Amino acid sequence: EPEVTQTPSHQVTQMGQEVILRCVPISNHLYFYWYRQILGQKVEFLVSFYNNEISEKSEIFDDQFSVERPDGSNFTLKIRSTKLEDSAMYFCASSAPMTGRAFFGQGTRLTVV
Amino acid sequence: DQQVKQNSPSLSVQEGRISILNCDYTNSMFDYFLWYKKYPAEGPTFLISISSIKDKNEDGRFTVFLNKSAKHLSLHIVPSQPGDSAVYFCAASAGDRRYNFNKFYFGSGTKLNVKP
Numbered sequence: 001e002p003e004v005t006q007t008p009s010h011q012v013t014q015m016g017q018e019v020i021l022r023c024v025p026i027s028n029h030l031y032f033y034w035y036r037q038i039l040g041q042k043v044e045f046l047v048s049f050y051n052n053e054i055s056e057k058s059e060i061f062d063d064q065f066s067v068e069r070p071d072g073s074n075f076t077l078k079i080r081s082t083k084l085e086d087s088a089m090y091f092c093a094s095s096a097p098m099t100g101r102a103f104f105g106q107g108t109r110l111t112v113v
Numbered sequence: 114d115q116q117v118k119q120n121s122p123s124l125s126v127q128e129g130r131i132s133i134l135n136c137d138y139t140n141s142m143f144d145y146f147l148w149y150k151k152y153p154a155e156g157p158t159f160l161i162s163i164s165s166i167k168d169k170n171e172d173g174r175f176t177v178f179l180n181k182s183a184k185h186l187s188l189h190i191v192p193s194q195p196g197d198s199a200v201y202f203c204a205a206s207a208g209d210r211r212y213n214f215n216k217f218y219f220g221s222g223t224k225l226n227v228k229p
Contacts, residue, residue: 004156035219043157043202043219056216091156100145100164100206102217104156 002026006092006105013082013112021077021108023092032075033093033102034067036060043091049075082112116140117205119220126227132190134223136203139184143205147217148177148188151200160201161188193227200224 005024013019025032034046047057049067064086066078075094079086089109093102118137126132134148144165149157163170163177163186170177176189190197201224204217 006156042221043204045216045218048216058216093156101147101159101162104149104158106154106156 002103004092004094004103004105006108008108009106010109011111013110015084015112016081018078018080019082019110021090021110023075023105024073025075025092025094026103027073029094029096031095032069034077035091035093036088037091038088084112086110087112117203117218117220119203119223121223122221123224123226126193126225128195128227128229129192132193132197132225132227134188134201134225136186136220137184138205140205140207141184142207145206146177146179146186147204149202149204151202151222157202195227195229198225198227
């Protein structure tokens with residue numbers, strides 16, 4: 001089965017630093033998402049991206065966050081000036097047109113110290 | 114934001130018996146529902162889905178039931194196997210056709226333990 005790939009699997013960063021989480025969605029998919037799961041809590045929607053622009057974002061996704069599709073294969077989430085509470089598992093997902101089913105990557109565990 | 118609720122954080126079932134995982138939602142605009150399974154240190158993997166035009170969808174040992182009037186869905190696993198032990202998330206979407214169900218609301222998950 002095709003896979004969504006995320007790198008790195010674990011990222012440790014100091015508070016105040018910027019991090020970039022990387023994702024390679026499934027090649028023929030057109031819709032891309034970032035979700036996160038803080039330890040012990042539910043999976044939360046952050047942002048969706050289609051046609052090179054954000055289609056929807058949650059209230060969590062403030063100016064500290066940005067997404068980019070810098071080339072035809074990568075989809076990145078940038079977190080500026082990280083805070084302790086940004087520590088979470090970040091999941092990238094993608095989906096094909098009109099399927100409703102999202103494929104998730106393995107996640108990047110971000111630890112802010 | 115508690116639009117999707119899974120009120121049972123954990124469930125323990127004997128191998129071979131039925132596992133029933135429940136999910137409730139509040140938004141009547143939701144029209145597409147999915148169940149995802151998640152093992153530790155892995156991303157959620159899709160298990161089964163149902164659209165609001167149906168009340169039941171079956172795939173092998175897994176059946177999802179949707180009760181729209183009660184805003185309730187359930188996942189039945191029969192027979193349960195030890196390999197089914199994982200966290201199960203239900204998710205719902207309001208299905209904005211412009212954006213291909215672009216935002217799923219997840220429940221908090223139910224940890225299923227199937228005992229051999």
